[in-house]
Amino acid sequence: MSIVLGANQYGKAEVRLVRVLRHGGRHELCDLNVTVTLAGDLAATHLTGDNAQVLPTDSQKNTVYAFARSHGVDQIEDFALLLARHFVTAQPAISRARVRIEEYGWQRLGPHSFQRSGGEVRTATATCVDSEFDADSDADAGLVEVEAGLTGLVLLNSTDSEFTGYVKDPYTTLPETTDRILATAVDARWRYQDTGVDWAGSYAGARAALVDAFVGTYSLSLQQTLYAMGHRVLAERPEITEVRLSLPNRHHLLVDLAPFGLENPGEVFVATDRPYGLIEATISRAGDGVG
Known part of the structure; x- marks a missing residue:
């Protein structure tokens, strides 16, 4: 050996x-x-x-x-x-x-x-x-390659998010919902085609694209929202060839106030930090290899 x-x-x-x-x-x-x-x-x-x-x-x-x-x-x-x-x-x-x-x-x-x-x-x-x-x-x-990005960009939509139609097995207890809070802390990295770039302008544009897509997407899943965010960056920033996104699902759970004789019409939630779902994907232009 x-x-x-x-x-x-x-x-x-x-x-x-x-x-x-x-x-x-x-x-x-x-x-x-x-x-x-x-x-x-x-x-x-x-x-x-x-x-x-x-x-x-x-x-x-x-x-x-x-x-x-x-x-x-x-x-x-x-x-x-x-x-x-x-x-x-x-x-x-x-x-x-x-x-x-x-x-x-x-x-x-x-x-x-x-x-x-x-x-x-x-x-x-x-x-x-x-x-x-x-x-x-x-x-x-x-090779000279530049990758830029951001981490810890916390975003939240208080509605326009649902999660239904998923696989149910003997261990599934999660109820379907057509109205939930969707929150995440964005970790995004994007790769450039060359180094002749207005870095400040590109960063500001990519960040704005991520935020705009999160705000403007009616979410059927965090996976769908992630893809919309990466797609928006590539559509608006031609200097960027690939986007990698990691989005933790920061769960907000409706608190049961019935024991106190109170209704809770989607107003009081507990924010949990763990465990959490973690959604990750790479979005690239057709024909580009993943670096």
Whole structure:
């Protein structure tokens, strides 16, 4: 029996970066969480402990901070691309660099005062694959790919949602309903066809498409709503080639008030956090492969 080393990678996870851009008395705030993942010719460090090809994860952290100062941070997609390209081109042993960034929102209260917003988190991931190292791979050669998205976008429709006609087996106790609350916390990722994109405009447009589709869809199932949301993004944003959605069903259950002599005509609910249904799917343009 032979034992071999399989696919492997390493990096620095969750580098917290806050950058203050000073325009006289008025400041701009950028709050990021950056994760770097590197892969390549790294077998020796696993098999023999030879670290000659290993860039310390502490150096990766320092690069994030140094680049934030020397290059600035505007759109997180551009910053992720900058870092990913740097690690591939600067380190001969590294064939693939992936940089994922989460951006946290802050609401302005004054020229230099802010309040952390409770909204969704914007995300971006840039992947750069060295063309020389992967010269035999048509799929990966010279690949630079950007994926953006958001997480934690909480949406709720208090009506225009039902769930009927589903499979019933000996363990089914769920009653059919033609009027229910539909609530979810959207985790969405979308993939771009190239890197020449107005990132801010694309993000705002994709987010608006997700929200508009959720609001405007009479839901027969959360699966149907998910597809409508992904379809709307692709229909309105030609620069996006694929959307991946993960939607937990945040159940709201009607409280039985009969023991208290009260009716409950769809007004009082208990919001449960677990267990929950989890609906996931990828929506892509016809002819596009799923990345």
